[in-house]
Amino acid sequence: MQAPSVGGVMLPRGNGQTVRLSRGASLTDFAEKINANPASLVAVMLNLGEMVTATQSVSDETLQLLADEMNYNVEIVSPEEEDRELLESFDIEFGEDEGGEEMLSARPPVVTVMGHVDHGKTRLLDAIRKTNVVAGEAGGITQHIGAYQVSTEVNDEERRITFIDTPGHEAFTAMRARGAKSTDIAILVVAANDGVMPQTIEALNHAKAADVPIVVAVNKIDVEGADPTKVRGQLTEYGLVAEEYGGDTMFVDISAKQGLHIDSLLEAVVLTADASLDLRANSEQDAQGIAIEAHLDRGRGAVATVLVQRGTLRVGDTMVVGDAYGRVRAMLDDNGNNVVEAGPATPVLVLGLTNVPGAGDNFLVVDEDRTARQIAEKRAARERNAAFAKRTRRVSLEDLDKVLKAGQVQQLNLIIKGDASGSVEALESSLLQLDVGEEVDLRVLHRGVGAVTETDIDLATGSDAIVIGFNVRADGRATQMAEREGVDVRYYSVIYQVIEEIEAALKGMLKPEYEEVELGTAEIREIFRSSKLGNIAGVLIRSGEVRRNTKARLIRDGKVIAENLNIEGLRRFKDDVTEIREGFEGGINLGSYNDIKIDDVIATYEMREKPRG
Template sequence: MSDTDGKKPLGLGGAPRSGQVKQSFSHGRTKSVVVETKRKRVVVPTPAKPGAPGAGAASSGSGFGDPSKRPAGITDAEMERRLAALRAAKAREAEDAARRAEEERQREEDRARRREEIEAKEREDRERAEALRLKAEEEERAAKAEAAAKIAAAEARRAEVLGTRSRSTMPAPKPAERPAKADAAAPAAPAATEEARGPAGAKPGLSPRKTDREKDDRSDRSAKRGADDGRRSGKLTLSDALSGESGRQRSLAAMKRKQEKARAKALGLGHKAEKQSRDVQLPETIVVSELANRMAERAADVVKALMKMGMMVTMNQAIDADTAELVIEEFGHKAVRVSDADVEQVIDTVEDKSEDLQPRPPIVTIMGHVDHGKTSLLDALRKTSVATGEAGGITQHIGAYQVKTPNGQLVTFLDTPGHAAFTSMRSRGAQVTDIVILVVAADDAVMPQTVEAINHAKAAKVPMIVAINKIDKHEANPTKVRTDLLQHEVVVEAMSGDVQDVEVSAKTGLGLDDLLEAIALQAEVLELQANPNRAASGAVIEAKLDVGRGPVATVLVQNGTLRKGDIFVVGEQWGKVRALINDKGETITEAGPSVPVEVLGLSGTPSAGDTLNVVETEAQAREIADYRIKTAKDKRAAAGAATTLEQLMAKAKADQSVAELPILIKADVQGSAEAIVQAMEKIGNEEVRVRVLHSGVGAITDTDVGLAEASKAPIIGFNVRANASARQSANQKGVEIRYYSIIYDLVDDIKAAASGLLKAEVREHFIGYAKILEVFKVSGVGKVAGCLVTEGVARRSAGVRLLRDNVVIHEGTLKTLKRFKDEVKEVISGQECGMAFENYEDVRQGDVIEIFEREEVQRTLD
């Protein structure tokens, strides 16, 4: 047998060239192998038949169908595959074109459908408008016809009354012959004219004599008395009334109603009156029963309607105006919103005439970031020392001062705090001012309170002057300040803008004259005027409770003149001006426009930002104050009643997991108390919050201590102290009183106290792994796992998890950890030990024990 064993030689196809090759193997063995070598084959494809598929495609395009243009080495199969791919590509292209055409057709149909819908909607709107117009015309015609019918009925009644004067001499018409309209009542007039001619023989056109008229009247009255025996004749005397001969008489209104009913019944008009649509006057808040009375509806029906709206209220609870308006519309009535009250109309709101206006000093507010030198700049202008007397060198409340410039012009300055908590005070300063001076330190940059001051000035729409302070410092860079202001749309004149900028130094006095000149220029442009000869009105800048003087309000008079003895109302308080004290501590008798004064004689401490108005009488002032107190109380009650049951349940569920820190706040002035309350409301998160139980102005009293003891809350005193009785009571009851003079320290301490209520964060630290090699059953102990610590360390006090196929089966603690027979505290990696779980015995060979430790980290509020 040959070496090939009858098999075909290996080859690569084509025209092979055969040959033999001798192969050598180990141990001297050899073998002859027939090998073939293949030359490179050049394929010449056959031309495709005209009817064959793909002939057209092959003959076109790239020329693949032409054998002379076909690339070398391309087989028929490869050529067929390429032609099939080309046909598939063309087919896909045709499908894409068809799909695009279909999509375009659908879009065109959508556009046409939308166009038809719009046209149909416009056609419906036109038809609806035409129907409304026709309905209005029909109603107008009906109203005119009804008015004409009423006029005709009135004329008929008038003719009937005139024609019944001498009813005894005229035959009474039958009911069927009685006219129903004014046109049929015309024949009654001649009869009345005939009666008016008097007795026989009188000349026509002449009035009857007086005696004849009196006789006719007496005869008519006697005839009427004879017709109605129940009517009283003559005067009612005391003896007649006591004897009861006259009897109880029907009133004239009852007789008139009886006649109207009889006439309506005769005319066929007797039907049930339709429900009337009423105009219901609606104040800001209204009690449900009062709303029902104003609508002339049953209170139970109104309560039922409110319950359908999801509000569980009684007829004695108050609701807000929006809810009441919905109820009024549901019952078919019309709500008429009224202003605050008629009692407030006594406040003079008459517009001043141009000839009564006189120039007034400008009101300038100094605003900016804390510690940028606002008070020091004002101190330099006043030539006094205010900043040195302030706690911590920062302004705690608004100060109002009046300064006389070198040219003799008066300027009123307001100094606002720069701390973040005094946002509301800065807003009030911007609302009452004419010009805002934005103080920016040259050695600092534009800070958050600077941006806030810019926003307040823009919201109040008042002009602004930028004062770049601390220009005397070596590191001062006023150009950087001007550039930073560009980011907040404040373009100063140095940058080709319209906002004046002045470089000043409160320490050396540099640029103060330029600043005053800029203020005078801006005031001249504004042309500030007011009428001093009218009842005064002003804004409360600050309010406090003085131990010796009682409630004191710092008021900036805006219009009119405030005089000693004037009766005024401010917010929910009223009073009579007992004394006026200016910014220098001097007692004055009157204060004109743009003059800041301290007003004594209030009934209570008003809120900062309230408006003061002078009224004529004390009764008016008390009535307005009582109404405002009632309105505020009703508004708070309505806000509580408007909460639905679902909202109450959700709030109660959310409050279960929230820890509260209750506190009481007493401050020296109203503005500081308001700022502290706002700062306290911002402290906290979804787990803890600060709750202000009470905030007020004045010294800490026994009442505050009693409230703090009942609620177990500390008392925060800001620039105030507790009196001797309150201190003794606080020591006996264990109430904590903390005193502060700087708002920074107050906010930080409260934040730290609230942080103590946060739950500690538990962190886990992995310390080791152990593998169970064998499980033993020990009497008295249970199942004990023989383990090998593979990583880290195993501790007796650590927590453990049992892992089976990387799934946690059990988590707990170790009951025992033994090394041989001894109980040990820990076992390091690479050593064997015995472990038993506390209250768990389902351990198996091959399980893995994860050992970890827990650490509690105390959290703090940001």
């Protein structure tokens, strides 16, 4: 049956049939499914008041609108289902152990540590691993996730346990949820002096949703005001009843700071695993698992921390991780030692991938490089189409409140670049959850790992987007391009500063009293060592001017290595000077900071009071 013509073109009319399309499909994709001419669907959309090209990726809403007009039902295929269908087309089954019971062997439990933001999760992992992670975290909060394996002795038998370290701030809910899904047991850390807090409940709900057994670590028992009994009572309300009260949840009182009863906690984890879980996997098949974290490493390229869930991963295997693929060049354990193979429940750092996968992407080993490339390319194309479909109408954050006052509904477009995929994903998830009513729509057009590039600025220029650099900076040309095109690029190192500022902007309240003004950049060409002053950087001033007694940051390969440095000494030949201009050479002393290398960039800036508009 034919539909009435649109602009003289006859169209096929549906009878309520269902058309399956992936996210970000184009009108051409739709036309193929219903055996129609794509140009005629463009005409239908024009009739409906929307100008869309035939090959452009369109949103789910647009596809729905078109389907309703043509009397079809449209079903948008979920990414998970699409991925399953993609792997099936290559005759690959993901998520199942091959063979029967006789192929399965015991594996270590995978444990996630959860709890309130400052109840001592990182310090607990610290005590377990005898290393110091806390000192390196901005704001003392875990910004990335990693995985570590430890050994403990239970009943005179050595047992291994794998820990997944998930970030603690509430902004990282998405990653924490995923941490629970890739996990066998959750350790819930509760401070004995604070008791149960909102984030404790949030973490508990994630663990329950993932249906994993919970061991409670009552931390800070050495602190004044500690009351472990009160914690047990509070958690009873949420269904966690201690063994000593007749329940089945093990509670262990610990002090991560003093290293008290850590062995008892590890023993509780092993006993809980033995009592309630059947932890076995086939170690003989091709490896499969999950990427826990990934980032770009200078000199090593894309590196990913992966957790093998079944099979054995070996150096030389060809693997696909999300939309990245490659042959495993080398594997490192959590202590940085080279390993040649990793069995079930073993976390390793993998080198050899073509690009940076996302945190939480699944990985699998395939027989041929060609198969790996095809799977990765199809996944990348799918992601790209979905991202294009989100794109729509350059504003700075400060302009936003003017637009709102004018009564216009405005869209704030963002491009997020960060130093690790987990952070970028958590940031995107947090920003998209900001709720400021219907006055403004927030969209993330693109997210990625690495320095802000010219391509990012290009995209921002064409879509009026604001670029957020999280622990990364723009490379030289990108900075100039952003200035030339008037693109707003903002840099942050702590996640809630981003959230607060974007939320303030969305509410039209952003009126900072001070702003950072870049004064100049200097490239380190040589390093001179002085017994009195430490390392002195021989530099060429690349842009602007460098002044003595101003603030500086050190950038290496696009990433910020050190913040809040001071230009304490400035010399031209043998003379002390107050400033050096662009194109001239000189010497810079950063005071007590000596970790400088040739090709590093020293970027200087000052905070200027900003007149209120």
